[in-house]
Amino acid sequence: MTDPALELDRAREQAAAALRRLGHAVVGHEADAALLLRIAELADSTAAGVETRTARSRPVEVMKRRLWEQPPADGAPMSHFPECVVSGQANPMGVGIHVRRDGEAAVAEFNLGPAFEGAPGRAHGGVVAAVFDDVMGYVLVVHRVPAFTGRLTVNYRAPVPLGVDLSVRARLRNRSGRKLFMVAEMTHGDDVICDAEGLFIAIPPERLGLPPDAAEVAGAGRPNSSSGALPPTAHER
Numbered sequence: 001m002t003d004p005a006l007e008l009d010r011a012r013e014q015a016a017a018a019l020r021r022l023g024h025a026v027v028g029h030e031a032d033a034a035l036l037l038r039i040a041e042l043a044d045s046t047a048a049g050v051e052t053r054t055a056r057s058r059p060v061e062v063m064k065r066r067l068w069e070q071p072p073a074d075g076a077p078m079s080h081f082p083e084c085v086v087s088g089q090a091n092p093m094g095v096g097i098h099v100r101r102d103g104e105a106a107v108a109e110f111n112l113g114p115a116f117e118g119a120p121g122r123a124h125g126g127v128v129a130a131v132f133d134d135v136m137g138y139v140l141v142v143h144r145v146p147a148f149t150g151r152l153t154v155n156y157r158a159p160v161p162l163g164v165d166l167s168v169r170a171r172l173r174n175r176s177g178r179k180l181f182m183v184a185e186m187t188h189g190d191d192v193i194c195d196a197e198g199l200f201i202a203i204p205p206e207r208l209g210l211p212p213d214a215a216e217v218a219g220a221g222r223p224n225s226s227s228g229a230l231p232p233t234a235h236e237r
Contacts, residue, residue, distance in 0.1 A: 012090045019092035028114030067141055068210055072101045078138050086134035099138050105171040106138035112162050123160035132196040135170045136182040147200040158193040178202040
């Protein structure tokens with residue numbers, strides 16, 4: 001028996017993937033005026049039809065159940081929410097990275113298309129920073145600690161290329177009270193092209209209606225804990 005809700009979710013992700021592909025195609029390829037105007041007409045008419053439907057919302061209760069009640073299994077894929085602008089597969093304007101748990105680290109695999117270009121042939125630095133921020137956020141999910149970004153510092157060691165397979169690995173370096181210190185690296189093959197440090201501020205779980213033990217951190221109380229995660233980053237060597 002087909003689950004209508006699951007079918008709708010899959011259809012939304014397919015629509016988003018097609019629109020992301022179209023966006024990269026329009027930016028990355030030449031097209032004549034007639035084709036571009038036809039795209040504009042179809043897009044506008046389709047948007048007008050969608051906009052007649054009921055507005056959507058993302059209930060906080062659903063996020064609490066999905067993100068914080070149980071940590072994902074090791075090796076399992078992770079998702080903040082389907083419409084996340086960085087890792088949501090149902091966001092037509094998103095980056096669409098894929099993230100999985102690796103021990104106490106979070107690992108993302110992705111390929112940045114033409115729509116994310118900054119300097120010619122290179123990814124925009126803001127997109128790179130957003131990827132780092134999002135992947136560090138998944139480390140919070142691994143440790144079951146709701147938190148917000150307080151500071152993010154990115155070291156752009158080399159230009160980030162477009163159209164190639166890239167990876168980001170992030171982990172919790174240590175914790176001091178409500179402050180969680182993250183480190184991450186972006187690699188192209190064996191080369192580290194960027195690294196980052198993040199400071200996240202934990203939110204008391206009671207504010208989200210969660211039990212106090214939802215903020216337990218596996219190994220986070222030990223400074224410089226590296227269980228299941230990265231070797232030292234460039235900042236730590």
